[in-house]
Amino acid sequence: MVKPKRLLRLLLRIIVLGSTLAAVIIMATSHEKGTFFALSYEAKYSDTPAFKFFVIANAIVTVYAFLVLFIPSESQLWGLVLALDLVFTMLLISSISAALAVAQVGKKGNSSAGWLPVCGQVTKYCNQVTGALVAGFIAIITYIILLLYSIYTFLNPLLGKNG
Amino acid sequence: MVKPKRLLRLLLRIIVLGSTLAAVIIMATSHEKGTFFALSYEAKYSDTPAFKFFVIANAIVTVYAFLVLFIPSESQLWGLVLALDLVFTMLLISSISAALAVAQVGKKGNSSAGWLPVCGQVTKYCNQVTGALVAGFIAIITYIILLLYSIYTFLNPLLGKNG
Structure with a gap:
């Protein structure tokens, strides 16, 4: 009865790993040269602190x-992992909210505020940022x-012993 | 032994209530007429979706x-309250990250992106937004x-019975 549960948890952790890694790579490689009226500039994720925080x-x-x-399933560390999972979920939520x-x-x-939309000029960059946000969103879910x-x-074994 | 604990929790909940209420009021009343070159405009929180989300x-x-x-301390609802506390902490973290x-x-x-800073033109508005963010931050902490x-x-009584 333990095996499928452990497998499910492993699968979920691999999905998290894959999607955060994808979010980092997609966001970090996003840059595009654009022209705005006569002005030429390069849109990079690193110009925006919120995107840097996201990465x-x-x-x-x-x-x-x-x-x-790599933590074995019998380890005593799982209580700590649960606490860290909670902290990192909050970190991911914070970073995706800022980036969004x-x-x-x-x-x-x-x-x-007089801020013009830039996605018309740097469509590829915007699509890539959107992709990174989608990957980040999958990680959070x-x-x-x-x-x-x-x-x-x-909680189950703790509650079970009392019930 | 129960009384001071309950009092501490009540105090913390009152601080949360006070600071979120302050954040709402300060942010919702923030507006200022500014001029940008020849252009006159009014800075309002409701023009910025992230600030609306914060409010x-x-x-x-x-x-x-x-x-x-108003939930009595003997209530069975505290398990639900704990879960909701977690959800609302995440909501607050998300909203303050976006607003920040x-x-x-x-x-x-x-x-x-060609976005100019606006705080030079609407200093009072910016200060008020900063105040709201500080109140929101106190609420989260x-x-x-x-x-x-x-x-x-x-967890203590659950763990205690097993230990």
């Missing part, structure tokens, strides 16, 4: 998700499922 | 934090302390 947060979680794969907020300004602009599942399996 | 998220948590004050990301662009601009404390007190 750093996803990179941290990628490394963590990779390391967790800036991406929204990039897409729609903000007329009252998977992480929340994993977290609920971990909380359930962590 | 909505904090308003939801304010209502929730208010309702929780846009506020950062407002303060520093983003030269590669308090909520995380409350959450850790709740998890500890929730």
Whole structure:
């Protein structure tokens, strides 16, 4: 009865690992030369602090998700892993919210602040940022499922012995 | 021995309630008429989706934090409250991250996207937004302390019976 459960958890962790890694790679390779009126410029993720934060947060979680794969299932560390999962879910939520907020300004602009949308000029860059955000979103959803599942399996024996 | 613990938790919940309410009021009342070159405009929180999200998220948590004050301490609802606390902490983190990301662009601009900083023109508005973000930040810190404390007190009797 333990095997399929462990397999499911492993699968979820691999999905998290894959999607955060994809988010990092897609965001970090996003750059495009654009022209705005007579002005030529290059759109890069590293010009936007929110996107840099997104890359750093996803990179941290990628490394963590990779390391967790090597923890044996009998280890005493799973309580700590559960706590860290919670912290890293919050970090991912924070980073994607910040990146989404800036991406929204990039897409729609903000007329009252005089910020023009830039996605018309750098379409490829915008698509790549969107792709990175989608990958980040998949990571978060998977992480929340994993977290609920971990909380359930962590509490179950404790609650079971009392019930 | 129960009384001071309950009092501490009540105090933390009142701080959360007060700071989210302050964040809503400060952000929602922030507006200022500014001139940008020859252009006159009014800076309002509602022009920026990220700030609207911040107000909505904090308003939801304010209502929730208010309702929780009326739950008697013997209630069976505290397990649900713990889960909701977790969800609302994530909501607050998401909303403040989005608002901070846009506020950062407002303060520093983003030269590669051609977005100029606006805080020089609408200083009062910017200060008010900063104030709202500080209030939101206090709410999150308090909520995380409350959450850790709740998890500890929730798990303690379960772990204690097994130990």
